Every structure is written in C-alpha cells, then in structure tokens.
Amino acid sequence: MKTVKISLNSIDKVKNFVNDITKFDYDFDLVSGRYVIDAKSIMGIFSLDLSKPIDLNIHADDKIEEVMESLKDYIIEG
Secondary structure (H helix, E strand, O other), rough: OOEEEEOOOOOOHHHHHHHHHOOOEEEEEEEEEOEEEEEEOOOHHHOOOOOOEEEEEEEEEOOOOHHHHHHOOOOOOO
C-alpha cells in the first residue's frame, strides 16, 4: 500500500480523478479525519471536506508507477 496527499478542490477535478482511478483494478481509499471512503465513489468524495488535502491510500502491489503517473495532477508535492 502507498499513501499520498491529494487535492480535489473543484468539481471537475473530482470527476476527472474518479474517471482516472476507475481504469485500475485496485482499491483506493480516501481518508479525511476519521472518515474513510471508497475513492471510486463520487458521492462519497463529495461527503468529505474538499477544501483541505486528503490522504489517498493505494492498495496496489504492482504497476504502482503507472498509478502514480495517472495521479500526478492531483498529488500535492510535499
């Protein structure tokens, strides 16, 4: 598992994010405070506070570089 901080601060960004990660057959969780939701659930994402960075847990053992490349627009460098 790999964890990265991401920013989803607009509706278009959320929509594009969900479209990008649904291409992969891995589990993705978004963690905000004590809430953990399925990152492939657009309704779940909108239940979170999107004004702050969110932790994304990527449950992938192989091809992690491919996943990271598709997420580069959302990842907060830090």
